[in-house]
Amino acid sequence: MEKKKIDEDGSGPSSPKPVDRFGFIKPESSNSPDNLKRSKSSGSEREKRRVQKWRKMIGVGGSDWKHYVRRKPLVVKRRIRKGIPDCLRGLVWQLISGSRDLLLMNPGVYEQLVIYETSASELDIIRDISRTFPSHVFFQQRHGPGQRSLYNVLKAYSVYDRDVGYVQGMGFIAGLLLLYMSEEDAFWLLVALLKGAVHAPMEGLYLSGLPLVQQYLFQFDLLVKEYLPKLGEHFSQEVINPSMYASQWFITVFSYSFPFHLALRIWDVFLYEGVKVVFRVGLALLKSCHDDLVKLPFEKLIHALRNFPEEVMDPDTLLPLAYSIKISKPLEELKLEYEKVHGKEGQSIIARGKQKQVLERNGSSSRNSKRAEKQKGESIKSPETILLKKVSLRRHFSHRKAEHDKLDGPVAQPVQELKRRDSQLMSRHATS
């Protein structure tokens, strides 16, 4: 009973707790370098100029962004790797993930999903709501705005894609997004990621059997053996495999149980460059501690792999190290190798439904037909493909005339709504 009940603290303004710059309640004994860092980087002239550069690059409400990216993709990449200014992060994330386009193409859909639909996952979601970032001020208040929007986003997604539904881990991703954008924006970003608006779809992380988690762990295991052979050997001897320490890296893209300031920097790059950065950061973490890790026996090793030292977690040293690790080619090769044994993952919405039927009918012997079907849906999907989902949704709703009309509403209105929201967002961050 040493730990107090958090809901008591969250219920009134009387007991403000010290929080870090991201809103996480500081553990009592914390002497994190958070404050030191802040005074160095924020508020300085350099920082101001950086934000200005970014604003120019984005344009009003993101109007110049696409143009800029097309003209100077490498400048964008470099700047993103340096970290997106916190006050612009939410907006830029939506631009680079393709979620903004999805939002514009699907006016009213989110509201439909939240208000009118029910999902089999609702109970699971409710059970997890107060267990997602319980130490963050935004999420800790029972039934407070944070918990409500988290519930809405997760529920909406579980309706949007009933095959995925709600899977533990998604809450941390949604929670991280909600600290930077509205519910609806967070929802579409989740869609963009899982359905693959810009990069390979992530839904395989959460589908039955966690196929993509299995694939990533397989790839990571072999990457460790290749890049850090001595450590790989030591892991084998101690019977340690990546699922013991890295599954949550992939499942939540470092948003679970990981220093938040570093997670954000990883997310900047992850949204622009794709999942490769998760592998790279994983390898960089191991590499930074390599000489200690190779000496540790099982138990200490497990502990060390979950608690990397603070100095290793500094984004400005860890991330450059991560980028120096070149893995594109081996990653692709290992994927093919994995697929040889297990069949392909990362499937399209349309192909999967059919495929599942085929699988269920024929058992595992249907691997070939499965593969053929998947090949069709394999390429990375454009927002247009994802829009298909809307069409089926619309059919789904067609018995409800009023809602149906809403789905067909003019696009102009949401654009304005977005602009308003963006300027709000910007000023909210600018003043905080």
Added chain:
Amino acid sequence: MATIGHNNLNAKLVLLGDMGAGKSSVVLRFVKGQFLEFQESTIGAAFFSQTLAVNDATVKFEIWDTAGQERYHSLAPMYYRGAAAAIIVYDITTQESFSRAKKWVQELQKQGNPNMVMALAGNKADLEEKRVVLAEEARTYAEENGLFFMETSAKTAKNVNEIFYEIAKKLPRAQAPQNPAGMVLVDRQGDAARASSCCS
């Protein structure tokens, strides 16, 4: 796998059970003596260890706390494979969690180590007013399936240490049949060792 040294036993233990049943809370109570009203969901799995003294021997538990949601099922075998003991946790306030516990028992009976010591924990026993699973029902089920049963509360600490202690006592006894030649066990390091007297 349980390995026996000089009166010291290392035992791999796995916690299984529905999401939110209280697996992490039970471990946290046992290992750190803490309880959090809002314990973060477990993603993947977490490792803990704790040593208990049982009579004149010590048992060091190497504990894997798994993620409870059905979707994570495919990751579980890695953690229960080779485990010497399992605690299957359900929440006395939900019937589904009890059904889920039964499924785990079946799975362990089929796939787990045949000498595994299995305990069934009806957790959240402090929430008597919300109880839906009767203790008698669970006890009968446990007896029929060769598990031992306790109702626990990670919140009040009721029966938490006890359940681990009970497992610790049962461990060497469960290991004995693996060594038909007698009681001399040799562990990985080659230490000659004897099962401690508590197993009689």
